[in-house]
Amino acid sequence: MSSPNKSQILHALKGVIQGPILQPGSEEYEKENGSYFSAFENEVKPSYIVKPSNIEQVQGLIRSLRPHLLSGDCQIAIRGGGHTPFAGSANIQDGVTVDMRGLRKINFSQDKSIVEIGVGETWAAVYGELEKHGLTVAGARTGRIGVAGFILGGGLSLFSARTGFSCDSVVEFEVVLASGQLVRANAEENADLWTSLRGGLNNFGIVTSFKMSTFKSDDIWGGVTFYMSDNMFDTFSQLIHRACDFVDSEPDKDAHAMFSIGYGFGHQAVTCVMYHTQGKENPPSLQPFTSMENQVKQMSTMRTSTHLGFVEELSNFSSDGKRQYWASITIRPDTSLMEAFHKMWQDMLSKIQDAQGLTFSFGFHPLTKATLENSAKAGGNAMAIPPSDGPLFIVLVNPGWDLPEDDKRVFAAVEDFVAGMRHLASEKGLLHRYIFTNYAYQTDDTIAGYGEESIRKLKETSEKYDPEGIFQRGVPGGFKLPVKKA
Secondary structure, three states: OOHHHHHHHHHHOOOOOOOOEEEEOHHHHHHHHHOEHHHHHHHHOEEEEEEOOOOOHHHHHHHHHHHHHHHHOOOOOOOOOOOOOOOOOOOOOOOOEEHHHHHOOOEEEEOOEEEEEEOOOOOOOHHHHHHOOOEOOOOOOOOEEEHHHHHOOOOOOOOOOHHOOOHEEEEEEEEEOOOEEEEEOOOOOOOHHHHHHHHOOOOEEEEEEEEEEEEEOOEEEEEEEEEEOOOHHHHHHHHHHHHHHHHHHHOOOEEEEEEEEEEEEEEEEEEEEEEOOOEEEEHHHHHHHOOOOOEEEEOOOOOEHHHHHHHHHHHHHOOEEEOOOOOEEEEOOOOHHHHHHHHHHHHHHHHHOOOOOOOEEEEEEEEHHHHHHHHHHHOOOOOOOOOHHHOEEEEEEEEEEEEHHHHHHHHHHHHHHHHHHHHHHOOOOOEEEOOOOOOOOOOHHHHHOOHHHHHHHHHHHHHHHOOOOHHHHHOOOOOOOOOOOO
16 A cells, blocks of 8 residues: 555444454554464554444445545455464555454353354354353364454364364354445345355345354363374275275264374374264274274373363364464375375475474374265255265375575475475365365465355355455455456
């Protein structure tokens, strides 16, 4: 923004924001702008950070900035928890970052079957409040992340085999549209918007709260098991053979597991994170993993605990401000393919493991048939994955390191690795179109992976609720609807 435009933008902001408007150089600006999950977002410098404290201020912001958004003089970013790691996803260079963390509420319906959640909450706060009432929801598996971006990206929970994607449990969204109008979107009212927001990201408006179905919170049995040996390929191979059997047979819809190999501090370990959401200790469905050899018993965290206890445990496996990000593809289960991926990962790791502070997790997250079937039964979402496509594995690639001088080679090595996996899976007919948005890489065309019919509906929704395309051009962060190529 040029100086005359900046003064106009500042004037517009002052007309609606009651609190401070943060600008570069102030202590509070530096604190808030340095509080993202990744260093890459912290390094983006907006001209202004505003922190609306109520819905009326969000509406006022959109109305006052609307002419500047339409003219292209101004762009905005919408920040929730700030967990999406790539630069510009929830922050914007020389623009206005709208920090939504002040919109906090956790309110129950009269019979407590529904909870309304403000977009400023974290999942740990939500679970903590719900557990006071013996309840929970199908939210994130990590407690420290914000609620909004997770839900708008689809989300997976410990309960996904029973409930589908986390967004499938959302019965209503409260949304500020590009006009500044506040609307509710549910199965009866603005139903097209409701379905589109379930996985459709920030393409249609600013979500201020959403309502989710609750259910009884039982004790959960589970935790993290580590396996180490002199032959890590053999250990990994054992795990993924059992993982493929697990997703193919689906004997127990209350069992949830994630499988990975990780590197850190010069060592590698294979891990299985597993849970039984009805609290059955060492159930038959999980015994293939609890009985595997080469377990590091002193590192095991298997126990009976609460939903909140387990998501707080996974929160401890990450921290804010590191040079870190995710990339992902989706594949059909195949042990030979996954073993080939492991060899490719080891080759890639050998090239970058001398990067200071390098950690690297490489994992497989099941999308079972039951997950996709229950997703379809819940009223539809933007991802539109047919249950017949399951089971699938979401492949997660997650590097982290310390120094900016290692950025170029780490990004290049990981990009080559992911491209190699995608090529090999495609060659074998095992690559699925879907890319899990919550783990997607910054250059991925994730919404293209939702399929042509879903894209058509999403574009119709965008044109209906945002006919001038403010949330396509004026809010560039995240993954936007595909544009026709000339």
